[in-house]
Amino acid sequence: MKKLNIGMVGYGFMGRAHANAFRKVGNFFNLDYQPVLKAACGRDAAKAKEFAAQWGFESIETDWRMLIARDDIDVIDIAAPNDVHAPIAIAAAKAGKMVLCEKPLALNAAEALKMVAAVEKAKVPNMVWYNYRRVPAVMLAKQLIDEGKLGRIFHYRAKFLQDWTISSDLPQGGAGLWRLDAKVAGSGVTGDLLAHCIDTALWLNGPMDKVTATTETFIKERKHNLTGKVEAVSIDDASLFLARFANGSLANFEATRYARGHKALYTFEINGEHASISWDLHDLHRLQYFEHRDEGRVRGWRSIHVTDSDHPYMDKWWVPGLQIGYEHSFVHQVADFIQGLQSGTPAAPTFRDGLATDYVTDAVLKSARSGRWETVKR
Numbered sequence: 001m002k003k004l005n006i007g008m009v010g011y012g013f014m015g016r017a018h019a020n021a022f023r024k025v026g027n028f029f030n031l032d033y034q035p036v037l038k039a040a041c042g043r044d045a046a047k048a049k050e051f052a053a054q055w056g057f058e059s060i061e062t063d064w065r066m067l068i069a070r071d072d073i074d075v076i077d078i079a080a081p082n083d084v085h086a087p088i089a090i091a092a093a094k095a096g097k098m099v100l101c102e103k104p105l106a107l108n109a110a111e112a113l114k115m116v117a118a119v120e121k122a123k124v125p126n127m128v129w130y131n132y133r134r135v136p137a138v139m140l141a142k143q144l145i146d147e148g149k150l151g152r153i154f155h156y157r158a159k160f161l162q163d164w165t166i167s168s169d170l171p172q173g174g175a176g177l178w179r180l181d182a183k184v185a186g187s188g189v190t191g192d193l194l195a196h197c198i199d200t201a202l203w204l205n206g207p208m209d210k211v212t213a214t215t216e217t218f219i220k221e222r223k224h225n226l227t228g229k230v231e232a233v234s235i236d237d238a239s240l241f242l243a244r245f246a247n248g249s250l251a252n253f254e255a256t257r258y259a260r261g262h263k264a265l266y267t268f269e270i271n272g273e274h275a276s277i278s279w280d281l282h283d284l285h286r287l288q289y290f291e292h293r294d295e296g297r298v299r300g301w302r303s304i305h306v307t308d309s310d311h312p313y314m315d316k317w318w319v320p321g322l323q324i325g326y327e328h329s330f331v332h333q334v335a336d337f338i339q340g341l342q343s344g345t346p347a348a349p350t351f352r353d354g355l356a357t358d359y360v361t362d363a364v365l366k367s368a369r370s371g372r373w374e375t376v377k378r
């Protein structure tokens with residue numbers, strides 16, 4: 001089996017999710033490549049060492065430039081905050097490394113475009129970690145749509161609700177709270193949460209033509225952890241938009257960190273001529289499906305427990321009826337990336353696909369400022 005030497009930047013939430021996926025993938029999928037955890041990179045040597053020991057990385061680096069300079073690294077995996085995605089990815093591509101990058105691809109579409117240019121010029125395999133595509137129930141939704149089971153699509157509805165920033169005592173910036181600082185995050189919930197909803201929507205329902213949006217920053221000032229001063233909050237706390245898709249369907253999207261009681265409620269519903277589907281991250285192994293062409297007396301919403309061996313990815317796991325969870329979506333994404341290397345057909349979403357989401361988030365933020373419908377670039 002060929003080795004795929006991984007150099008990973010960032011050892012936080014996503015660092016753990018990715019490391020777990022690289023470790024497990026070869027146990028459950030028959031692949032020609034085996035990921036090897038060569039080096040974990042973070043700025044704090046003691047923390048990086050601790051992380052490397054816990055997850056089985058062979059070595060550490062404290063500067064991503066040194067990681068990229070190493071000859072024994074094949075893949076640079078970016079699991080660090082959004083402001084470092086572009087410099088790391090561009091340098092990695094120039095050095096001829098494969099690049100995996102967390103979402104959103106960049107702080108904005110202009111930066112994302114440079115990343116796309118870099119990986120395409122260097123002809124290096126690349127992928128963005130929009131992992132929800134790899135939840136079996138979401139992949140099943142994709143299959144049903146592509147088979148035409150829904151018929152013409154009329155509506156797409158998505159939301160991503162959290163409640164962790166409601167307290168005005170919560171500071172902004174620095175470790176753990178970089179999401180509240182637009183310099184590091186690019187935007188607030190638009191790039192953080194809506195980006196997931198948009199990626200899934202573009203994949204399931206095709207391109208978007210235009211959007212009209214409104215955003216709000218409910219708490220205007222917070223103490224900044226890096227300066228110690230109370231500073232203006234630069235992110236959107238909530239973001240809502242309407243969209244028109246190229247296929248003629250209408251959509252509404254909502255994301256907020258002020259929906260008391262909701263922790264990570266990502267849901268979507270799609271209504272077609274013949275059928276509807278809906279999905280809920282809090283119940284991620286189920287797909288709700290309504291088929292109008294069923295016999296009238298038994299017609300109703302089905303709750304499909306997506307655990308059978310003919311469901312996407314599920315033949316690789318346990319026995320029918322036993323469900324899997326969040327972390328498995330990352331294992332599936334690594335498996336698909338490797339299968340893409342084997343077949344020569346790159347696994348989506350590539351950087352170019354990630355750029356499409358950044359074009360939408362840019363249009364959403366532009367519309368929130370202008371108060372007008374804005375065209376989505378493609």
Ligand SMILES: NC(=O)c1ccc[n+]([C@@H]2O[C@H](COP(=O)([O-])OP(=O)(O)OC[C@H]3O[C@@H](n4cnc5c(N)ncnc54)[C@H](O)[C@@H]3O)[C@@H](O)[C@H]2O)c1
Nearest residue numbers: 010011012013014042043079080081082102103104129176
């Ligand atoms: N796919 C998903 O579902 C999902 C979920 C959460 C986060 N994310 C994305 O993953 C990325 C990381 O988010 P997180 O939640 O893991 O953040 P985190 O704060 O938990 O971890 C970030 C890590 O990056 C490190 N880091 C920061 N700057 C660095 C630098 N210059 N060089 C090296 N390391 C650096 C930090 O020390 C930390 O280890 C973000 O882009 C985020 O949007 C994606």
